[in-house]
Amino acid sequence: MSATSDTFDLHPYRPERVAVEVPDTALDPELRARLHECTVAIIGCGGLGSNVAEMLARSGVGRLTLVDFDTVDERNLNRQFFFRDQIGMPKVIALAENLQRIRSDVRLDLVQDRVTPENLVGLVRGACAIVEAVDEAGVKAMIVNTCLAELPDIPLVTASGLAGYGSTNAIVTERMADGLYVVGDLTSDVRDGHPLFASRVMAAAAAQAHAVVRVLLGYREP
């Protein structure tokens, strides 16, 4: 091989160089078991919730309760974990289909309904953690207020401020109160005309999912 071809390697991908398998037992078996025993309730399966569900399934969470009233729309495909052939399907059904393609053993409870102050507690009681992943500010506040008042012992991860094209560095995770973790920049609001970008929505979803994983593993701070 000439010096030139060594310097200008036009085919850098060499399977023999990357064949070292990352073992799925990288996580301590006890911690894996802890995640597997947990149920996480995800309220809203849109830009945040569908991506949070994917990441929690890949992380080994054993059981997910998925709540969403809506169906998959073509406009969702720019940021939500759905595919073109799922347009028109209930989101919870489409998401269940996708999650089971990743992990056939993930246990799923599907609820195609709107959350209300009356049904919320019944939907999420018994979960190890709750993810608020809806889009309307009023519904977000209702979920946070209801869960903190009625189920103060279940950690809740909410999101506020993920719209627009501001830096993802502005998206932070903080423990705002006992049992409440807030992800986002707290200010960027779709009602102000900010669009929703896949990259920024997924950054917030990843932060939510990771906050859940940390809480389930016993960490108090996000």
Added chain:
Amino acid sequence: MRVDVVLFAHFSGFQPDGKGGRHARAFEFEEGTTIADVIAMLGLPDEPRVIFVNSTHAPEEQELRDGDRLAIFPPVAGG
């Protein structure tokens, strides 16, 4: 009685000093003042909000006590 008040996000612009920011401001209130009284005094808009006193969720009708730290957080839309 003295109460520290923290206002998050765009609510912080309603602090009487007009300087914004999420740091706490100290207020002197009469005994029996409720969270709803403070919301009215600050002129906060009637928008969705979450309220904490000393890091615990609190209803608006709750009376404040000397030394309390009141925090009010307005979730914004998008998801």
